[in-house]
Amino acid sequence: GAGVSQSPSNKVTEKGKDVELRCDPISGHTALYWYRQSLGQGLEFLIYFQGNSAPDKSGLPSDRFSAERTGGSVSTLTIQRTQQEDSAVYLCASSLLSNEQFFGPGTRLTVL
Amino acid sequence: GDSVTQMEGPVTLSEEAFLTINCTYTATGYPSLFWYVQYPGEGLQLLLKATKADDKGSNKGFEATYRKETTSFHLEKGSVQVSDSAVYFCALSDRVKTSYDKVIFGPGTSLSVIP
Numbered sequence: 001g002a003g004v005s006q007s008p009s010n011k012v013t014e015k016g017k018d019v020e021l022r023c024d025p026i027s028g029h030t031a032l033y034w035y036r037q038s039l040g041q042g043l044e045f046l047i048y049f050q051g052n053s054a055p056d057k058s059g060l061p062s063d064r065f066s067a068e069r070t071g072g073s074v075s076t077l078t079i080q081r082t083q084q085e086d087s088a089v090y091l092c093a094s095s096l097l098s099n100e101q102f103f104g105p106g107t108r109l110t111v112l
Numbered sequence: 113g114d115s116v117t118q119m120e121g122p123v124t125l126s127e128e129a130f131l132t133i134n135c136t137y138t139a140t141g142y143p144s145l146f147w148y149v150q151y152p153g154e155g156l157q158l159l160l161k162a163t164k165a166d167d168k169g170s171n172k173g174f175e176a177t178y179r180k181e182t183t184s185f186h187l188e189k190g191s192v193q194v195s196d197s198a199v200y201f202c203a204l205s206d207r208v209k210t211s212y213d214k215v216i217f218g219p220g221t222s223l224s225v226i227p
Contacts, residue, residue, distance in 0.1 A: 033214065043156075043201065048214040056214055091156070099144065099205065101215055103156040 004104035006092050012110045021077040021107045025094030034077050035091040082111045114139045116218035118202050124224045133187040133221045135202035143204040145185040150199045192225045
């Protein structure tokens with residue numbers, strides 16, 4: 001596609017359920033990032049994939065969060081046993097190496 | 113490690129006022145520097161960038177100059193408009209030899225322009 005796409009655009013779930021968020025980066029982009037943005041807040045880095053290197057998971061807030069990137073393309077962010085504090089907009093971005101990042105529209109997650 | 117510091121917001125200006133948003137950075141390699149903008153209800157988009165010392169990035173009337181001696185990349189605009197109201201993020205992407213590190217974002221500065 002022409003840009004970074006994310007799905008779903010909105011997700012409402014109950015506390016304790018697992019959720020999966022998907023990111024389709026721009027074709028050929030080697031780097032992929034996940035961020036979290038709470039209402040009125042800045043960007044919280046979660047995880048970074050660069051080519052075939054081991055991902056940088058230093059931003060994941062707890063072991064309930066995990067992410068994978070299959071075939072160097074699509075990525076899935078999984079949150080297990082969701083909590084209300086997980087409610088936020090989850091943003092994905094991709095770039096060629098570490099140049100300009102292209103952001104997706106985000107997934108708004110609401111945990112009831 | 114690498115880091116980006118921005119001036120605290122929110123910043124409120126009258127239309128046609130001069131804007132400066134300060135950004136300073138710490139990096140170990142040869143960083144590229146960026147300003148991203150997030151308009152209300154929208155996603156982040158690149159506003160401008162500079163890839164080496166003394167480069168000036170510019171777009172939509174905004175400018176920023178890569179100053180290696182002061183490790184700064186301040187964002188400026190001579191005459192702001194109401195439509196410039198947004199959150200502005202300074203960011204860097206470091207490169208040490210051939211190794212690319214992840215992009216580091218500043219905390220963001222909220223700008224409100226009033227008529």
